[in-house]
Amino acid sequence: TNWLLFAAMNEAFLLSIGEEWDPVRIDLAVRKINEWYVGDGWYADGPHFHFDYYGAYVIHPFLVEILEVLVATNAKFNSLHAKELLEQATKRMQRFGESLERMIGPDGSYPPIGRSLTYRTAVFQPLGLLAWRKKLPKSLSEAQVRSATVAAQRAVFRSPTNFDAKGYLTLGFTGHMPALADWYSNAGSMYLTAESLLALGLPAADPYWASSGQPWTMRRAFGGEAFAKDYYVDY
Template structure:
């Protein structure tokens, strides 16, 4: 199986149980909820699963393809997702999702909003007017609560950016401004941001911070001159962090189990995948080596026979089923952030990511006595 077909196969394997259920309004009925002890995440887990999954699939949905077979598959899945959106935002549906109770919906409404920003043709323009109105209501429902003083500031900002893109006049630029200015303060150098006042060694620069800052500045950056002035700096920081991320992939296709939220599995490479999608890799990285490195990570993870339960739902774990790593905020729905690695499927097959010759990634070169460039740190201030 060629690389692209393998990526597509593994993405759809992950997606099928969620989309088959939600397209029929049966996600709440069918999805098991594995969680930490008595965490009681059942009020959040369904929106987590759906929003995170479609965000990872969004770039693939939006991109036209010359491959007839893949185009047919894509249209089938796009239709299921639009049906799922209709159920998720319809108060009369058995799959109406929680956009307004507790703090967690701020997070997953933001992932939902980012999916809409990444796939406006498929996930916005093709919605029925009533569904579109319900989507806007759902986005606004998160405003009743304030985000934590962390990466959550970007969640609130991206929701407002999506409302702006949907043509809502009452979008709130203050939430965007606050997020942009605060993360200026939290930049610590060499492509890394602190997630709040104290730096933590984890994957949140990739899970959330870098990709969402870029989505934010792309969506609304030209509204105010001082926002637009930040764009070039954000892009350079993102390139530097991509250089760092690629070196985390070991010669065997593993990566360090460091920090929080390890149950997101290879969603840890959201940022590197997003840089590929944006065609903004640093000059010293080839698309061929990044493709081979990310493919190795996917393959190494999929070799586990306990990554999914007997009905195809993701289980809590870093690779296979390892429930001990599930923090109190982790449940079955949370795990679908893993889909974010699949963003490069939004590139045409002629793009260098798919067409460049195979090349070893940096760590594999280093441990095979092959020449590789020294890591060049950067301030990117």
């Protein structure tokens, strides 16, 4: 499951700072996650596919960032070809990002599917990471992604009940909805939503922020404008 990546990320951090690390944890996580790839940019969270956003919350970004560390440190073990796997994982995350962008409705809403919805806009972490790293797929312009994800942020955080009297995030999705919380959820967990803000790592003058807004796929489609045809990938 995605928990394998939590352990692997810890080891990748130790490797990145020159400390003793356990390659077995990284090797196991990378191999199992790739084993659970189901196609067209989607991973299963374990041997069975769950239709939820864990590919966005954990799997895509963690896998890419772990492999980036392996490539940067030139770590070699167990015939794991990190450079090739990183290229593959990045392409898969780009494809997943295309699917995420298409899920954002004309008003910024998106499907409330699967568990852990209380992580709110963390679902857009892959788009934020790709934008920050300047690796968005050619099919998605920076202005298009910014416009879509800002609309989603506004749709989710419109209600003041997203925050309690002290200004802390509440358990919920588009407001205080404690019934949506999972047994492993707590007030601190809600801040995973901040992962959707990775593009804030870009300076204000960057084209991602400075360019004029553009309509995203759903807005084009339901506004009667031409929009790109979707497709499947076999990588």
